[in-house]
Amino acid sequence: MTEPTLFSRIAGTGSALPARRVTNDELAAELAARGIETSDEWIRTRTGIAERRIVSEGETTHTLALEASRNALQAASCSPSDIDLVIVATTTPDELFPSEACRLQASLGIPPCGCFDLQAxxxxxxxxxxxxxxxxxxxxxxxxxxxxxxxFSRLLDWNDRSSCVLFGDGAGAVVLEAGAEPGLAAGVLVADGSRGDILRVPGRIEGGRLRGSGFLYMEGRAVFREAVESLESTAREALARAGLSAADIDCYIPHQANIRIMTHVAGRLGIPLERMETAVTHHGNTCAASVPLALDEAVRSGRLRRGQTALLQGVGAGMTCAAALLRY
Structure with missing residues (x-):
């Protein structure tokens, strides 16, 4: 007797944000005290960002991941004992090791299982x-x-106006469970390591000290071009693999980095802007939390409903890019 074919589906979503909300006007005032000029208009017109959340004392990558995970478990109506795999995507773990996934497992009381961090x-x-x-x-x-x-706010040079206005902190999570009906219809993973120099934090720990720089370095125009091209190409590849077209996408959730990148790619793909999630306006770029935060907002607002099709995309340093086409 043959085993039934297994698929996976999202059973629940969750998110978490720091308590401190920083508007563009507040950020402009803080930067002005350092002698750096910017404004709400300057930030909005270039990025679409109006505000972001920034961690305060006692808030960490772990506390945010823990809250988001608890919310996802509740939404999925399952307990920690039901989980048998934990993966945490992060660039800013609170410690070099053990992994954030192992720490999350312990905090939630998940039984021994596979746990690891993923850095893309x-x-x-x-x-x-x-x-x-x-x-x-x-x-x-x-x-x-x-x-x-x-x-990500902890990697920022707050004297660099071109990058410090872009980012915020947060966490998102999903519970993915086995089922008989297809959920993830297509997934595409790509990276071009030869372009890794345009977006990086070129520091390392050696001899117990930081060697090199611990601040984000970014060539904005080059990143913009790479992001647009890779987001479009991976989206088209995912659609082709699933035998679908842009017209079949009910909810488009691209990496929430910059509204100009997002609208540019949506236009190239032919996805109406009213189907695109735009959490970037109030989250900023939250790195690995960007897509699951936007996904949770789409689900809880009713903009993404059961049976609908969503396209999730991430693009970042490496340069890495990924697309997941799923039936929610």
């Missing part, structure tokens, strides 16, 4: 989602907790 920067959550789907389809897991969490 802003593409991390979609990378992790596709990885968890593959493990579920193989039979290696039945129910996975997949989180994306980052406190």
């Amino acid at each position: 920067v802003c593409s991390g959550f979609v990378y992790a989602l596709i990885t968890a789907d593959s493990l579920i389809r193989s039979g290696a897991a039945r129910r996975a907790l997949v989180a994306g969490a980052d406190t």
Whole structure:
């Protein structure tokens, strides 16, 4: 007797944000005290961002991931004991090791199982989602907790106006479970390591000290071009693999980095802007948390409903890019 074919589906979503909300006007005032000029208009017209959340004392990547995961478990109506795989996408773990996934497992009381972090920067959550789907389809897991969490504000040079206005902190999570009906219809993972120099944090720990720079370095125009091209190409590849067209997408959730990148790609693909989630306006770029935060907003607002098709995309340093086409 042959074993039934396994698929994976999202059973629940969750998110978490720091308590501190920083508007563009507040950020402009803080930067002005450092002698750096910017304004709400300057930030909005270039990025679409109106505000972001920034961690305060006691808030960490772990506390945000924990809250988002608890919310996802509640939405999925399952307990920690039901989870047999934990993957956390993050670039900013609170410690070098153990992994954030292992710390999350312990805090939630999840029984011993496979736990690991995945580092693909802003593409991390979609990378992790596709990885968890593959493990579920193989039979290696039945129910996975997949989180994306980052406190990117701690990597920012607050004297660099071109980058510090872009980012925020947060976490999002999903519970992915095995089922008989297809959920993830297609997944595409790509990276071009030869372009890794245009977006990086070129520091390392050596001899117990930071060697090099611990601040974000970004060539904005080059990143913009790479992001647009890779987001379009991976979206088209995912649609082709699933035998679908842009007209079949009910909800488009691209990496929430910059509204100009998002609208540009949506226009190239022919996706109406009213179908695109735009959490970037009030979150900023939250790195690996970007996509699951926007996904949770879409689900809880009713903009993404059961039976509808969503396209999730991440793009980030590496340069990495990923697309996941799923039936929610």
